[in-house]
Amino acid sequence: MKKLLGIDLGGTTVKFAILTEEGELQQQWNIDTDISEEGNNIVPTILDSIKERFNLYGLSSEDFLGIGMGSPGSVDIENGTVIGAYNLNWRTLQPVKQQMEAALGIPFFLDNDANVAALGEQWKGAGDGNSNVVLITLGTGVGGGIVSEGNLVHGISAAGEVGHLNVDPTGYACTCGNVGCLETVASATGVVRLAKDFAEEYAGDSELKALIDDGQEVTAKTVFDQAKAEDPLAKIVVDKFYFYLGLASANIANILHPNTIVIGGGVSAAGEMLIKGVEAYFQKYAFPPIKTTTKIKLAELGNTAGVIGAASLVKLYS
Amino acid sequence: MKKLLGIDLGGTTVKFAILTEEGELQQQWNIDTDISEEGNNIVPTILDSIKERFNLYGLSSEDFLGIGMGSPGSVDIENGTVIGAYNLNWRTLQPVKQQMEAALGIPFFLDNDANVAALGEQWKGAGDGNSNVVLITLGTGVGGGIVSEGNLVHGISAAGEVGHLNVDPTGYACTCGNVGCLETVASATGVVRLAKDFAEEYAGDSELKALIDDGQEVTAKTVFDQAKAEDPLAKIVVDKFYFYLGLASANIANILHPNTIVIGGGVSAAGEMLIKGVEAYFQKYAFPPIKTTTKIKLAELGNTAGVIGAASLVKLYS
Known part of the structure; x- marks a missing residue:
């Protein structure tokens, strides 16, 4: 049986994996991404690395069904x-x-990194191999x-731009030029933005507020950790985050009725x-037959979604 | 070349059409839907009608690739x-x-009426045969x-429930049990609901307000006609309708990036x-690369979408 090679090309690291056709991970390795000389070294260093590993493992091109x-x-x-x-x-343009x-x-088969990660989670991750996964x-x-x-799903080309779903027509300005995109409130910086905004208005005792007022570095992790520790301001902030993400998830499900919405x-x-927080708002805004069938x-x-999904492009497109 | 037979089964009328494989309409006819005896007469009357028409046109089963x-x-x-x-x-359960x-x-191939209408518009209507149409x-x-x-797209089963997209988390109660569904503000009764609500608060001169206050029958058509005639209240109402439908269309497009969103x-x-009204809000809430490529x-x-889409099920599934 032939093998699949999956490559996840990122700005700092290129990840590689060799898999069986069933998706069993056999080998994994990484190299640094060489973005010097207008990125002209990227493909040659990827090729060198593959050839080196083929030698190491005693493999040749004939052993592979394809590369994704x-x-x-x-x-x-x-x-x-x-x-x-x-x-x-x-x-x-890079050929x-x-x-x-x-x-x-x-x-060789190519797709964008977000789609490939979705395919990985669908095939071997939280999607459990179900046909409809977001x-x-x-x-x-x-x-x-x-x-x-x-x-x-590609649509014309940009399908799956869930970060730019509008979750608040009177919301924050987004880098895309619109207002109220999910990304403005549910990204790492979005969570911090919510925290700082709610902190301004919050009058009670709160360690999160003290950290913010003190000018200390506050990250999304700080906010969730404080919420876990029952900080009252942090609980308000994460509830608003849950609302936005639950609303967006419900609207995605109302359109696509997927088996699973995977959050990574x-x-x-x-x-x-x-x-649990997102699910509560999902239950509020998803169409009743969907509430009970789509899982969040x-x-x-984690980081392996990309190489696994890339490998599965071979099965999808060949 | 073989022919396609499309059937659009509705609560009052069954519509039939015979098409070429390219989708050219050759014959069309209707019969009343006989829903007596728990609907047990529906399939027999459909069969009788098909056999009668086959006789009339000198056709037989061999002339057909399939029925949708x-x-x-x-x-x-x-x-x-x-x-x-x-x-x-x-x-x-009806087999x-x-x-x-x-x-x-x-x-024979079957799908639900909403999907079949979408397929009709995609193939031979406003979708112009493009691959991605909502x-x-x-x-x-x-x-x-x-x-x-x-x-x-079916997802688990209920994909395409765009009437239950949430467009206002603090909105009206929907028959589905949720609040703020698109259907509560963009259906025929939804438009009238918006008109009556805005009329209550509206203080200026308005023929629409006069009609409502006078207890006259106001329909969605009344509201749009008044807006065309520059009635100030009607203009506020339809603008709110455009906002909701534009927001929903933008979110659909942000997920699917279709060539066309068709409104019927x-x-x-x-x-x-x-x-034009919907497009203005679509431009506000769609992701920039989508604004310029997805058409509304x-x-x-019209009523032919169902039979044409039904016929094209044969091409899709056979």
Whole structure:
């Protein structure tokens, strides 16, 4: 049986994994991303690393069904090209598929990093292999990906932009130019923004308020830790966060009726408390037949979602 | 070349159409829906009508690639059954596919009426054959259907419930048990509800207010006609309607990035004025790359969307 190679290309690290066709992880390794010289070294260093590992493990191109890769930037799935991946210094069109296939002779498939992570969680993570899974990633920004009836949803190109769902038409200005996007209140910086805003109006005793007033560094983790410790201001802040994320999750489910909405990214480290909080508002705003059938779950694969999802692109597109 | 037969099963009328595989309408006819005897006459009268028309046009089962049907109620697509279609008196499980195929020997495909209408508009209506089209139908209720990469999206079963998108967490109670659903403000009765609520607070001169205060019958059409005639209260009401529908359309597009969002149903008779109003709020809340690429358009097929979409089920599923 042939193997799959998954690559998760990020701004600081390139992650690699070799998997069986069933998705069993056999080998994993990382290299630093070399973004010097306008990113011209990225593909060559990836190729060198693959060849080195093939030697090490006694593998050759014939052992592989294909290679899948998740990339930041605008990905052209048909042509296997990337453009505008600024954290890679890839400003101009990069013919990644052509370069990879020419060098290795293995079929190569490309999609964007958010979609690939969703595919990973759907296949081997919290999605449990169900056909309809949505991933919401709460990190520096809020991103996501949609698997519907087993396939990634792209629409024209930008489907799955759940970070820009409007959750408050009178809300905060977003970097995208709109107001009230989910990202403004549910990203790591969004949670801190909520905390600072509520702290201004809050009059009672609160350690969180004391930290903020004292000018100390407050992160999303601080806010959730304080909420766990029953700090009254922190509880107000996380409740508002739960409201926004629960409302967005309900509206996603009212459109797609997925088996599972998976919540991942750094902010989701708050864990089951977060899921319980979001679920309460989800129950309030999801259509009744959907309330009882769509599950909200924590992501399970962490940093491995990308390589696993990338590998599964081979099965999806070949 | 073989033909397609599309059937749109409704509570008062069954619509039929014979189409070429390319979707050219060749014959169309209707019969009354016989919902007597717990709906047991529905399939036999449909079969009689098909056989009669086959005789009339000199056609036989061999001339057909397949039959597609849209039905109200809960449709099991795999098994071709319907349950809980109360306007048909179909309370128990109806093995429609089995009955139809046994009698005619033509492959038969079933989906729900909202999905089938979406497929019709996508194939031959405002969707222009694009792969990613969402239909929002504004009638007694608000319904919809989603075509993504050429396929109907079902999710677990209830995908496309756009009438129950939450557009106002502090909004009106909905028949579904939630509050603030799009249906509470964008259905025919929703528009009238908005008009009556705004009329209570409105102090200036307004013919719409006079009609409402006088206890006259006010419909969605009255409200839009008054808005066209520059009635100041009516303009406030339709602007609120545009806000809700524009916000919902933007959130649908932020998730799916469709080529087109098609707006149909009785309330959409307000025409291009409505599209322009909705578009203004869509531009405000859609993610920037989506604003410039997703189009909002009026439905084009009217009552024919159902039979055309039903016929195209044959191409989709066979």
